[in-house]
Amino acid sequence: MGFSYYGDCMKKILITGGSGFVGSHLCERLLAEGNYVICLDNFFTGREKNIRHLRNNRFFRVLEQDVTEKIHLACDEIYNLACPASPVYYQHDSIKTITTSVIGSINALELAKKTGAKILQASTSEVYGDPQVHPQHEGYHGYVNILGPRSCYDEGKRCAETLFINYHRQEKIRVKIVRIFNTYGPRMRSDDGRVVSNFIVQALKGNDITIFGDGSQTRSFQYIDDLIKGLILAMNSPDEFTGPVNIGNPEEIRIIDLAQSIIKLTGSRSKIRFKPLPQDDPRQRQPDISLARAVLNWNPEVTLNSGLKKTIEYFRKELNH
Ligand code: NAD
Ligand code: UDP
Secondary structure: OOOOOOOOOOOEEEEEOOOOHHHHHHHHHHHHOOOEEEEEEOOOOOOHHHHHHHOOOOOEEEEEOOOOOOOOOOOOEEEEOOOOOOHHHHOOOHHHHHHHHHHHHHHHHHHHHHHOOEEEEEEEHHHHEOOOOOOEOOOOOOEOOOOOOOHHHHHHHHHHHHHHHHHHHHHOOOEEEEEEOOEEOOOOOOOOOOHHHHHHHHHHHOOOEEEEOOOOOEEEOEEHHHHHHHHHHHHOOOOOOOOOEEEOOOOEEEHHHHHHHHHHHHOOOOOEEEEOOOOOOOOOOOEOOHHHHHHHOOOOOOOHHHHHHHHHHHHHHHHHO
16 A cells, blocks of 8 residues: 555554563664654553654654554554553553453454555464473464463464464455563663563562562563564564564573572672462473574574663663652
């Protein structure tokens, strides 16, 4: 679909969840690449200040709307990111969370059907649940507790993948499913509740570092810039490539070692305090990224150490305001 008013080569891109942590970086990058960007958000976990610096760009528009309401606009591409990602926020109103993933995906897919837009789903490593296969490759079907406290998020995201692939098969929509692994960086909320922001804020404030369980569980953390590159490469991959594709950094670390790294990098005097492990907390997680390497020519570039330093700088400034 051409937009002669803005020039035929300018793509109009909708980002649902565009004022959140990932979404705001994506808005920024896609604007810098010369696109017209529409950020649709209900500001549940997203913040106006994440996108304030983009507000006077005339090719940027903000639409305060819930993704569970029908979307009426013209666009060439859709990134469907709307959904709280931190367990603290997604368990706050579990029914709303699953509704956002399922009804939100249907609304975004219906818009893609009407406009012919290409559409990307921000899926998650959580579709693998507490994985029995390590590292996790895209062919693994996962081990999710259907009834557990994380299922409002995990099953919502699994259902969204099912919707995406069925809209592709039945309606010939061009879809991309990206399974995002734990991502961190500037613009996470200080009260986000996920581990990297929690530990950094606790360390900078000199509060106890709260480790859930004994800290032997593992995660693999990727820096935001690597994810943004991966998302854009996935969107621009050949039409026949639908994914799912894992995007994550295979550098795996135990949570206790993450705590120690953050204490060292911040020069903090915080002590470690152990708290109960939440139910169904995955024991281990590491992406197999062979597919992303082969099809997208994507590789994470930012080491955990350098990504943490940048994120610590961000939170230092945030907390001084
Ligand atoms: P976030 O919570 O910072 O951002 C989510 C955004 O969606 C927020 O701006 C929020 O206000 C918005 N939103 C939530 N419900 C909405 C609704 N009903 N209608 C409209 N907007 C709504 O989280 P994030 O880390 O930026 O994650 C973005 C996406 O990436 C999510 O879909 C998440 O599931 C996925 N993801 C993120 C990670 C990660 O580590 N950051 C990992 C896997 C998947
Ligand atoms: N975690 C922790 N302390 C915190 C927050 C989280 O030990 O203050 C643990 C959590 O139990 C999990 C890991 O860190 O084992 C990653 O948690 P997060 O919520 O960031 O991501 P997810 O579990 O969704 O991968």
